[in-house]
Amino acid sequence: MSVFTTVTEADLQPFLKRYALGTLVELKGIAAGVTNTNYFVTTTHGRYVLTLFETLLADELDYYVKLMAHLAHHGIAVAAPIANFDDDYVDELNGKPTLLVNCLPGMVIENPNVNQCAEVGEMLAQMHQAARSYPGHMDNPRGPHWWTHTAAQVYGFMPPKAAQQLHDEVLYQAEWSRNELPRGVIHADLFRDNVLLNGDHVGGFIDFYYACNDTLLYDVAITLNDWCVTGDGDIDAERARAFLAAYQSVRPFTEAEKQSWPAMLRAGALRFWVSRLYDFHKPASGEMTFAKDPGHFQRVLLRHRERTDFWL
Numbered sequence: 001m002s003v004f005t006t007v008t009e010a011d012l013q014p015f016l017k018r019y020a021l022g023t024l025v026e027l028k029g030i031a032a033g034v035t036n037t038n039y040f041v042t043t044t045h046g047r048y049v050l051t052l053f054e055t056l057l058a059d060e061l062d063y064y065v066k067l068m069a070h071l072a073h074h075g076i077a078v079a080a081p082i083a084n085f086d087d088d089y090v091d092e093l094n095g096k097p098t099l100l101v102n103c104l105p106g107m108v109i110e111n112p113n114v115n116q117c118a119e120v121g122e123m124l125a126q127m128h129q130a131a132r133s134y135p136g137h138m139d140n141p142r143g144p145h146w147w148t149h150t151a152a153q154v155y156g157f158m159p160p161k162a163a164q165q166l167h168d169e170v171l172y173q174a175e176w177s178r179n180e181l182p183r184g185v186i187h188a189d190l191f192r193d194n195v196l197l198n199g200d201h202v203g204g205f206i207d208f209y210y211a212c213n214d215t216l217l218y219d220v221a222i223t224l225n226d227w228c229v230t231g232d233g234d235i236d237a238e239r240a241r242a243f244l245a246a247y248q249s250v251r252p253f254t255e256a257e258k259q260s261w262p263a264m265l266r267a268g269a270l271r272f273w274v275s276r277l278y279d280f281h282k283p284a285s286g287e288m289t290f291a292k293d294p295g296h297f298q299r300v301l302l303r304h305r306e307r308t309d310f311w312l
């Protein structure tokens with residue numbers, strides 16, 4: 001469930017008076033999602049999504065929310081934040097920082113087809129391009145420094161063979177240089193549950209709260225590792241080829257990116273193996289997370305290590 005902070009119609013009516021959105025018709029909690037409280041809000045003007053941020057503070061939201069507004073302004077399918085009469089995107093309701101965005105068409109798809117993977121690849125490349133003029137900056141909090149430090153905290157909980165595999169990968173990732181790779185704003189968590197699909201078309205990308213400035217190729221790897229994966233951690237070649245071809249139809253990889261692609265695929269898997277290991281072995285008390293299977297990304301990573309064809 002994901003209504004951690006209850007909002008009643010009586011709470012919302014005065015709040016909505018700070019926006020040009022008409023009056024409340026219906027308020028409905030959204031079950032999906034595990035971090036924040038989300039509601040569908042229908043007013044006399046349309047349908048919106050209200051998010052109450054359970055952990056992020058108002059000033060921490062600035063980079064993400066302005067990025068969403070910037071991308072929407074460029075025609076990228078993302079939820080567009082709506083400003084209140086003070087021209088602020090982030091407001092406050094029931095003691096929590098709050099955001100209203102437009103409701104996007106479509107739904108989360110668990111088993112995407114080839115066309116849907118291609119559409120996501122194309123939109124991702126266009127998002128990378130549209131974000132080139134975004135002035136905000138945020139270092140990636142989940143890069144090599146983070147996984148080296150975080151892996152060190154979980155080795156002791158792991159079977160020796162898996163710990164050795166993880167340690168080997170951390171060392172391997174420290175040995176190659178990312179300096180030549182194009183950088184920009186990345187989503188950094190564009191899994192299937194963060195994209196709404198409207199038929200074969202992208203209804204919208206959501207959940208920009210890991211977005212940051214890093215290499216664009218890292219975003220491509222993270223996205224492919226989820227969208228094109230099979231149940232056993234292998235990659236479906238047909239979906240991978242379609243995804244990459246569509247991405248490159250907008251932004252072809254540089255030579256340096258082509259060379260780095262096999263290593264970057266592994267980096268994308270390592271990042272989520274480590275975060276899932278950490279959440280599994282060291283859940284913060286009272287934290288509202290539902291541990292996801294770390295073994296899945298161990299399998300994805302080990303398959304990448306054996307791979308000889310990278311679908312380019």
Ligand SMILES: Nc1ncnc2c1ncn2[C@@H]1O[C@H](COP(=O)(O)OP(=O)(O)OP(=O)(O)O)[C@@H](O)[C@H]1O
Pocket residue numbers: 002030032033034035036037038049051079101102103104105108193194196206207
């Ligand atoms: N702009 C939107 N338009 C339509 N539906 C949305 C929109 N934003 C969120 N949703 C719906 O709400 C659900 C939960 O949103 P989201 O995944 O962002 O939750 P969260 O708890 O904030 O994040 P997380 O899942 O990363 O914990 C989504 O699966 C989607 O169904």
Ligand SMILES: N[C@@H](CCO)C(=O)O
Pocket residue numbers: 189191272275276292
């Ligand atoms: N997408 C992440 C969780 C949210 O960051 C995962 O599947 O581990």
